[in-house]
Amino acid sequence: MTMDFRLGEGSDALRDEARRFLDEQLTDDLREQMHRTGVHHDWDFHKARVESGMLAPGWPVEYGGQGRDALEVLAMAEEFQTAGAPTYGGSTTLMVANVIRHMGTEEQKRLIVPQALSGEIIIVLGFTEPEAGSDVAAAQARAVRDGDEWVINGQKMFTTNAQEADYVFLLTRTNPEVAKHKGLTTFLVPLRQPGVEIQPVFTVSGERTNLTFYSDVRVDDSLRIGEVDGGWEVMTVGLTFERSLPQGGDSRRLLRAMERWALTSVDDAGRPKSEDADVRARLGRAAAEIEVSTLLARRCAWVQNSGTLPGVEGSMAKLFATEALTRQSADFMDMLGPDGIRADGDPAAVAHGIAEYLYRFALGTTTYGGTSEIQRNIIAQRVLGLPRG
Ligand SMILES: Cc1cc2nc3c(=O)[nH]c(=O)nc-3n(C[C@H](O)[C@H](O)[C@H](O)COP(=O)(O)OP(=O)(O)OC[C@H]3O[C@@H](n4cnc5c(N)ncnc54)[C@H](O)[C@@H]3O)c2cc1C
Numbered sequence: 001m002t003m004d005f006r007l008g009e010g011s012d013a014l015r016d017e018a019r020r021f022l023d024e025q026l027t028d029d030l031r032e033q034m035h036r037t038g039v040h041h042d043w044d045f046h047k048a049r050v051e052s053g054m055l056a057p058g059w060p061v062e063y064g065g066q067g068r069d070a071l072e073v074l075a076m077a078e079e080f081q082t083a084g085a086p087t088y089g090g091s092t093t094l095m096v097a098n099v100i101r102h103m104g105t106e107e108q109k110r111l112i113v114p115q116a117l118s119g120e121i122i123i124v125l126g127f128t129e130p131e132a133g134s135d136v137a138a139a140q141a142r143a144v145r146d147g148d149e150w151v152i153n154g155q156k157m158f159t160t161n162a163q164e165a166d167y168v169f170l171l172t173r174t175n176p177e178v179a180k181h182k183g184l185t186t187f188l189v190p191l192r193q194p195g196v197e198i199q200p201v202f203t204v205s206g207e208r209t210n211l212t213f214y215s216d217v218r219v220d221d222s223l224r225i226g227e228v229d230g231g232w233e234v235m236t237v238g239l240t241f242e243r244s245l246p247q248g249g250d251s252r253r254l255l256r257a258m259e260r261w262a263l264t265s266v267d268d269a270g271r272p273k274s275e276d277a278d279v280r281a282r283l284g285r286a287a288a289e290i291e292v293s294t295l296l297a298r299r300c301a302w303v304q305n306s307g308t309l310p311g312v313e314g315s316m317a318k319l320f321a322t323e324a325l326t327r328q329s330a331d332f333m334d335m336l337g338p339d340g341i342r343a344d345g346d347p348a349a350v351a352h353g354i355a356e357y358l359y360r361f362a363l364g365t366t367t368y369g370g371t372s373e374i375q376r377n378i379i380a381q382r383v384l385g386l387p388r389g
Contacts, residue, residue: 005295011075014057014068018079021052026085034086035344038208041089041122041164050119055090064117070301074246078294081249089122089161095241096123096169102237103226112188121166123188126156126212127235133157134374136171137180137232141214143172143187150224152189152217158368159212162198165191168212169238175229184231188223205360240309242369247321248293251328254358255286257351258332282335286328293321312382319375322365329359
């Protein structure tokens with residue numbers, strides 16, 4: 001049997017389309033805006049993506065997608081990630097739309113999914129709380145039933161893009177009397193209503209996220225996703241989607257910038273950096289790691305194509321790629337010497353300070369969607385069969 005690691009003609013064609021789209025839409029102005037605001041969502045970019053069929057090409061045609069297979073979609077997503085395009089709002093929206101497709105009511109599929117896929121709305125994730133991060137099932141934000149509505153009170157941490165969004169996919173506590181996993185319910189809560197307060201928080205890389213507060217916020221029961229007290233089952237599906245995103249794009253962008261630097265710089269004796277054994281070793285190591293990240297992500301797409309949701313495969317891909325980005329960005333800062341810590345805006349910064357920026361950015365990537373420690377735990381349990389940690 002032959003093993004073929006190419007993605008195929010459909011993927012090549014979609015990848016080319018994605019490149020053309022990005023050349024046109026991912027302008028220097030948009031990059032500057034993302035850098036200045038720390039917001040990785042832009043409505044014009046998002047709508048242009050919908051127009052050109054590049055938001056949800058993997059969705060069935062009846063939902064407005066193109067029914068493309070997961071490997072084709074991955075080729076496109078790799079390009080968006082490698083370019084550093086503002087896709088975070090689109091990704092969380094599609095993730096929740098997917099949850100609705102799997103577990104939502106017919107009414108939710110008819111009303112919410114088309115709005116999500118047509119770029120009209122974005123949906124963000126409201127899981128984490130100050131006292132419930134890795135242990136997300138400890139969530140305390142309270143939802144109490146009042147006739148056909150629910151009344152929500154509580155606080156969420158890191159509700160990224162809440163300031164842009166129409167809905168938050170909110171994890172709430174509906175029954176405090178039972179074991180923590182059994183008393184949770186998820187809702188799609190409209191964010192633009194009285195009682196919702198959004199406070200910006202900036203990470204060490206300047207990425208904007210938010211604290212969100214909910215005071216007597218009302219949500220109709222028709223916006224409940226899944227059963228009452230069945231929120232943990234919904235979360236399990238949701239987190240699977242979050243962990244099976246493309247990986248390695250930031251590393252690819254970093255490596256390309258470092259390659260250009262090596263090919264265009266010389267040392268004090270006038271020798272090209274590209275001939276320096278230490279530089280070559282660092283570039284080679286990163287290239288091998290990126291190949292691993294790429295293949296692990298492709299394995300997730302392959303699992304999806306065979307009709308199941310990637311589980312532990314997503315944990316492995318996410319763990320490896322985000323830890324690799326942390327290593328590579330540190331390694332390249334070291335390689336660049338004193339210039340390595342110069343940030344974007346400093347005329348002496350190398351490639352707009354990409355290595356030092358991605359070093360700070362990588363810290364977030366090893367945290368969201370489940371920290372590296374949590375992913376290792378999942379792998380130890382599900383791949384090695386160790387007892388629950
Ligand atoms: C930039 C950014 C964006 C984010 N966006 C969102 C978002 O949009 N929506 C959302 O809901 N959340 C979001 N998050 C939150 C993210 O999912 C949580 O930060 C993450 O789950 C970890 O939770 P915590 O920060 O409370 O850390 P904690 O859970 O308090 O962990 C602290 C440390 O202890 C370790 N640890 C905890 N438990 C264990 C254990 N059992 N075994 C071993 N080690 C353990 C962790 O790995 C970590 O190193 C975002 C986070 C960041 C940084």
